[in-house]
Amino acid sequence: MACLPPEAKNLPRAPQNVPPERRNGAPVRQEGLAPSGLYRPRYQKTPAMRSPDYVQLSTAAAITLGLFPGKLHRCVCTRCLNLLLTYPEGCRANCAYCGLARHREAETNYADRNFIRVDWPAVALDEIIERIAGQGAATPFHRMCISMITHPRSDADTLIVMERWRRRIPHGQVPVSILSNPTTMTRSDVQQLHDLGAEIFTVALDACTPGLFDRTRGKGVDSPHHWDVYWRVFEDARSIFGPGRIGMHLIVGMGESDKDVLTLCARLHAIGAHSHLFCFYPERGSLMDHIPATPRDRWRRMQLGRYLIEYAGHPLGAMRFDEAGVLIDFGMDADRLAKVVASGIPFRTSGCPGKERDDVSACDRPYGDSPPSDIASYPFQPNGHDLRRIRRQLGPVLR
């Protein structure tokens, strides 16, 4: 492996053939069970649920909404209501690191799949909207986010979810972000979402280089996504939503270099976009579940580098990388760097902002990229003990 370029590491497994009787959600469509109330993955037989009438939501959001009891480790609640479109056919893409990918229809129904490490229960959209409307200004949620998937109905149904939500929930109460699916979208779709009141538009590029993108989300895994299409839709969103209202998801640890990650962060910052970093975690059942999670020292460097570029006015050009693209020096005065680290904010989840401050994300995704025993992205403000651990993980780059 030593002779291979960084991108050639972390290769996904090849997707297996799905037997015809399991394709396109056939078991769920044939059974045709009507949904009733809350559906918790693997608790009952999977009903035939379809957006826009039904959506899935993260376990953290379901607990926060009071749909079932539960506690979140060291968090009172989540601040982001993440809604995921749902269909018996599921997502038609095959991204190698994703628990929702199409190849999984061989072994599990779409609504039962784990995604960013957790279950996603399903419930009627109207029930969610009525609960939030009933909470009024007291709602714990700082933001709602609609996650699109690759499905022929995804664009139209996202517009309907937006309309229904906006009819009942004022913008100032809970602003809305879109986690888009560029593969199926036109500029007109982006414009309509903006006109319906979406505040922020995000694109999950995930892979930081074209080659890695193709290998993990495109031809390499028989998946329909294209790097150029993602950037075209992102450019459309930039001109429609404007500076500060667009974001891009990037996963650290899929075979790219530190320099690849931070060059992209700097490029996004220069055009008024935010980068939302995720630490690679081997999602159970995905085509990359055999690959180790990103080592913490590297992840901390990338969190801090991204924060310095976006929020501390520190240029990429001041940072130094070795020949393999590993960040070896932040190029910042040690006292100033120590203050940024001591704030703890760079090590929290990154994403669309909430109501706290611009550099603190509403999208706290509790334990979406790590177990609670070895936290990658903190869903809360790190305390003194956490900061000592973070400094140890950062190691020599701080000196």
Ligand code: SF4
């Ligand atoms: S398009 Fe999104 S939901 Fe579908 S497989 Fe890829 S990452 Fe997962």
